[in-house]
Amino acid sequence: MKKIKNFVCCFLVFLVSDFCMAQQPEEIVLRDLENAEREAILIGDTLTLIKLMSPDIVVNNPENTIVRFDQILARIKKGAINYSSFERVIENIAFVENIGIVMGKETIIPRGTSLNAGKTIVRRFTNIWIKKENVWKMTARQATITSIK
Numbered sequence: 001m002k003k004i005k006n007f008v009c010c011f012l013v014f015l016v017s018d019f020c021m022a023q024q025p026e027e028i029v030l031r032d033l034e035n036a037e038r039e040a041i042l043i044g045d046t047l048t049l050i051k052l053m054s055p056d057i058v059v060n061n062p063e064n065t066i067v068r069f070d071q072i073l074a075r076i077k078k079g080a081i082n083y084s085s086f087e088r089v090i091e092n093i094a095f096v097e098n099i100g101i102v103m104g105k106e107t108i109i110p111r112g113t114s115l116n117a118g119k120t121i122v123r124r125f126t127n128i129w130i131k132k133e134n135v136w137k138m139t140a141r142q143a144t145i146t147s148i149k
Helices: 004-021 024-041 048-052 071-079
Strands: 054-059 066-068 084-098 097-112 120-132 134-149
Touching: 024 066, 024 084, 024 097, 024 120, 024 134, 048 054, 048 071, 054 071, 066 071
Parallel strands: 054 134
Antiparallel strands: 054 066, 084 097, 097 120, 120 134
């Protein structure tokens, strides 16, 4: 009887742990969304950005200007946000209720008519995501240039 009890307990622990591992933690979801946003910026995909960003988004951009949703899309369309390379290293993700806070470092190389075209720019960033009705939307962003080479 003891062997059966142990077997059942082990089997239940296995099932529960397997179920938990199969669930996608919110951190992985935000990492995927961050990458989708980065790729959309890199290729100028405003349709994807419309899906990822809240229409109420506010950004304190690296040019020390506060911009909103329509201004971000317009800057992409006119080539002010245009990169040949865009790498993002996420260093921390924190959650406060339905808010996800993502922090780290980005390295970009602007091109075309973008400010500092051809130079390598390193910046620190904070992205704020809010989850409403089971959907994460980027709602705020801060990016600060730390070096231009």
